[in-house]
Amino acid sequence: MDRIPFGVAQLDSVLGGGAPEGSVVLVAGESGAGAREFAYTSAAMNALARVDDETFDLYYGDLDDAAAVPPEVHYLSFTTDADYIERELRYTMADEIVDAALEGIEFADLSPEYFQLSAIPREWYMGATSTIHDLGRAGNRDGVLSALGEYLTNNAAGNLVVIDSVTDLVGASGGEVEWADVAMLVRGLAKAVHSWGGLLLALVNTDTITDRQLGQLVDGSGGTLQFSWESGGSKRARTMVVREFRGVLSQLESENIVRFETEIHDGGLDISDVRKIR
Numbered sequence: 025m026d027r028i029p030f031g032v033a034q035l036d037s038v039l040g041g042g043a044p045e046g047s048v049v050l051v052a053g054e055s056g057a058g059a060r061e062f063a064y065t066s067a068a069m070n071a072l073a074r075v076d077d078e079t080f081d082l083y084y085g086d087l088d089d090a091a092a093v094p095p096e097v098h099y100l101s102f103t104t105d106a107d108y109i110e111r112e113l114r115y116t117m118a119d120e121i122v123d124a125a126l127e128g129i130e131f132a133d134l135s136p137e138y139f140q141l142s143a144i145p146r147e148w149y150m151g152a153t154s155t156i157h158d159l160g161r162a163g164n165r166d167g168v169l170s171a172l173g174e175y176l177t178n179n180a181a182g183n184l185v186v187i188d189s190v191t192d193l194v195g196a197s198g199g200e201v202e203w204a205d206v207a208m209l210v211r212g213l214a215k216a217v218h219s220w221g222g223l224l225l226a227l228v229n230t231d232t233i234t235d236r237q238l239g240q241l242v243d244g245s246g247g248t249l250q251f252s253w254e255s256g257g258s259k260r261a262r263t264m265v266v267r268e269f270r271g272v273l274s275q276l277e278s279e280n281i282v283r284f285e286t287e288i289h290d291g292g293l294d295i296s297d298v299r300k301i302r
Contacts, residue, residue: 027091028184028223031069032062033084034295035284041091043247044271046218048210050190050241052228053251058262058286058293062249063186063227064109064116065292070184071097071128072121079124083117083291094222096183098130100175102138102168102192106131109188118290130179137171138192168193169201169209176213181220189227190241203237211244218246246270251286262286264295 027041036042043049053059072080073093087093099109109131113122176185190210193201210226217224226245230238230252242248247269254263265283284295 027088028094029070029073029087029091030062031066031073031084032292032294036088036091038295039272041088043223043269045092045221045223047246047271048214048217048224048226049247049249049269050210050228050245051225051249051251052230052238052241054253055229055231057251057253058264058288059227059229059249059251060112060188061116061288061293062251062264062286063188063225064113065294066225067097067099067129067184067186068113068117068121068125068292070094071125075128076124079120083121094182094184096130096179097128098132098175098179098183098185099188100132100134100172100185101188102134104188105133105135116288117292121291132175132179134168134171134175137168167201169205172209176216176224180217180222180224182222184222185224187224187226189229191227191229191232194232207237207240207244210241214245242268247272 026045027036027039027043028045028047029036029042030039051059051063069080069084070093073084073087074095074097101109110122110126113125172187179185190206193206193209194203213224213226226241228238228241230250233241245268248267249269250265250267252263252265253260262285263283264286286293286295288294
């Protein structure tokens with residue numbers, strides 16, 4: 025089975041190349057604990073591998089023999105546009121990575137569908153340069169879930185897709201999206217992506233949902249990487265726990281590795297094997 029690299033070099037090495045093809049992986053965490061930086065790094069490094077071999081080799085290294093880079097990278101957001109994501113990418117990794125990677129990332133802004141039934145003024149999310157196409161989208165009352173489904177159907181097969189974020193959907197579009205819809209969405213994605221191939225990363229902000237709700241999402245997905253803050257001695261450290269991961273968790277457990285410390289450097293987020301929980 026081919027693996028699709030997460031783009032996080034140390035993690036991909038431990039996993040034998042990355043995630044199994046056809047996986048939906050939750051990237052869940054507390055605010056600022058590293059989940060979002062992980063998603064940014066995954067998108068940027070997979071794009072970089074396609075558009076700039078030299079820079080990719082400098083910051084990532086060699087791909088595992090079992091790994092194959094997806095042909096396209098899609099970053100989908102419900103609340104922000106490409107310019108905002110670009111600024112965030114530059115906070116996370118070196119400009120030379122971002123400059124090259126942007127050529128290989130397709131951004132999808134679903135904020136018109138997300139905000140259209142809310143009380144938010146249209147100019148806040150449509151901007152001052154709205155086009156006729158934008159206005160048509162704003163007038164479409166099919167809803168954000170329909171827009172998401174259409175985009176994924178047209179673009180997800182065989183590719184890397186980042187959804188930012190699943191928990192943004194709770195109460196979206198004036199309350200038309202209920203929690204049950206979100207939980208069912210994750211289960212539906214797991215089934216669809218299994219047949220589509222590729223890799224889908226779904227960001228989850230654990231500060232905004234209950235432990236029971238997180239458990240429902242974990243149960244419906246193929247894998248979960250959970251990021252949190254831990255206090256040790258005189259400093260706080262970001263850690264990543266592999267909660268569930270069909271097809272690779274047994275490998276991690278056989279090596280007594282389920283929790284990693286993480287760090288952020290010029291190459292984005294990476295894991296450290298300095299401390300392994302046994």
